[in-house]
Amino acid sequence: MIGLGRMGGNMVQRLLVAGHRVVAYDTNQEAVTSTCSLGAIGAASLEDLVSLLSPPRAVWLMLPQGQPTEDTMQLLVPLLSSGDVVLDGGNANYKDTQGRAEKLSDNGIDLMDVGTSGGIWGLSEGYTLMVGGKEEVFQRLEPIFQALAPGQDRGYNHVGPVGAGHFVKMVHNGVEYALMEAYAEGFELMAAKEEFNLDLAKIANTWRYGSVVRSWLLDLVVSALEDDPSLSDLEAYVEDSGEGRWTVQESIDLAVPVPVITLSLLQRFRSRQAQPFGAKLLAALRNQFGGHPVRRSGHDDD
Ligand SMILES: NC(=O)C1=CN([C@@H]2O[C@H](COP(=O)(O)OP(=O)(O)OC[C@H]3O[C@@H](n4cnc5c(N)ncnc54)[C@H](OP(=O)(O)O)[C@@H]3O)[C@@H](O)[C@H]2O)C=CC1
Ligand SMILES: O=C(CO)[C@H](O)[C@H](O)COP(=O)(O)O
Numbered sequence: 001m002i003g004l005g006r007m008g009g010n011m012v013q014r015l016l017v018a019g020h021r022v023v024a025y026d027t028n029q030e031a032v033t034s035t036c037s038l039g040a041i042g043a044a045s046l047e048d049l050v051s052l053l054s055p056p057r058a059v060w061l062m063l064p065q066g067q068p069t070e071d072t073m074q075l076l077v078p079l080l081s082s083g084d085v086v087l088d089g090g091n092a093n094y095k096d097t098q099g100r101a102e103k104l105s106d107n108g109i110d111l112m113d114v115g116t117s118g119g120i121w122g123l124s125e126g127y128t129l130m131v132g133g134k135e136e137v138f139q140r141l142e143p144i145f146q147a148l149a150p151g152q153d154r155g156y157n158h159v160g161p162v163g164a165g166h167f168v169k170m171v172h173n174g175v176e177y178a179l180m181e182a183y184a185e186g187f188e189l190m191a192a193k194e195e196f197n198l199d200l201a202k203i204a205n206t207w208r209y210g211s212v213v214r215s216w217l218l219d220l221v222v223s224a225l226e227d228d229p230s231l232s233d234l235e236a237y238v239e240d241s242g243e244g245r246w247t248v249q250e251s252i253d254l255a256v257p258v259p260v261i262t263l264s265l266l267q268r269f270r271s272r273q274a275q276p277f278g279a280k281l282l283a284a285l286r287n288q289f290g291g292h293p294v295r296r297s298g299h300d301d302d
Pocket of ligand 2: 091116173239241242244
């Protein structure tokens with residue numbers, strides 16, 4: 001396992017519990033030390049990691065997508081042998097994955113892209129795995145997928161050729177954006193209805209049982225609202241790390257409308273703007289054509 005952060009570190013634990021021998025590496029030596037304390041074999045470098053595994057090797061990357069994954073692959077590949085397999089469990093763009101697979105195959109190395117879902121809860125609940133790559137490699141490595149998945153025969157699947165795993169995970173995350181946005185809008189509306197003084201955590205908890213909209217994300221709504229009912233400790237600022245953008249880009253490329261996912265991405269962009277220029281221009285134009293009052297910073301309505 002290369003990358004022992006929130007995901008990789010926990011995944012090593014599940015693999016160890018299932019009886020696998022795991023060699024662990026991270027650029028952060030503290031992460032390696034703490035993973036070793038759980039029973040993994042620590043590697044001091046990529047060279048060390050490769051020498052501690054016997055061929056045919058299975059090397060799982062759980063790194064931030066983009067440069068860290070690309071750089072690591074470039075350093076790793078010359079160290080590996082024909083017949084080895086690299087598994088990328090991070091949220092990489094499927095097109096990058098397809099390009100990398102081609103380069104690896106020149107050296108007789110197979111790349112398997114494993115779209116992985118479960119977040120920090122995967123340690124206890126198991127991870128959903130969407131696996132792309134050769135069917136025979138999937139079958140050979142199935143014991144690894146079984147150890148990580150929620151159940152012996154569920155929660156993991158060979159979804160298609162290399163690239164398909166990351167593609168399916170990309171769409172999964174697009175759906176995730178939309179579901180999250182729907183809950184966010186519904187709860188904002190209820191929070192605004194001051195005359196009813198609604199207890200949002202209680203309502204979310206009620207919806208968990210029997211309701212059409214019950215879900216794991218709703219369970220997490222309850223958890224967040226119980227911790228801080230008005231979310232007063234948080235800024236209304238929502239990041240994204242790529243999958244939503246790629247989903248929308250793909251919908252444009254395929255001319256498949258995904259309006260709900262698209263709007264949920266745009267809402268994240270909006271959340272980062274304290275004083276959007278576009279909204280200022282709207283106010284200015286109303287003022288220009290209709291003489292409608294505007295608010296000016298530091299002044300009353302004018
Ligand atoms: N967190 C989540 O909910 C989920 C994340 N993912 C994906 O899984 C991947 C990992 O995510 P996550 O565990 O959350 O990320 P983290 O940032 O928690 O962990 C990444 C780890 O990789 C280390 N690292 C960075 N660059 C290198 C490198 N070149 N070589 C070796 N180690 C390196 C980091 O060290 P350092 O801290 O020193 O930088 C860190 O320990 C990402 O692609 C992410 O998108 C997928 C599903 C869910
Ligand atoms: O893959 C995940 C969950 O399924 C990761 O948590 C991912 O980071 C979520 O996407 P974003 O950062 O764009 O919200």
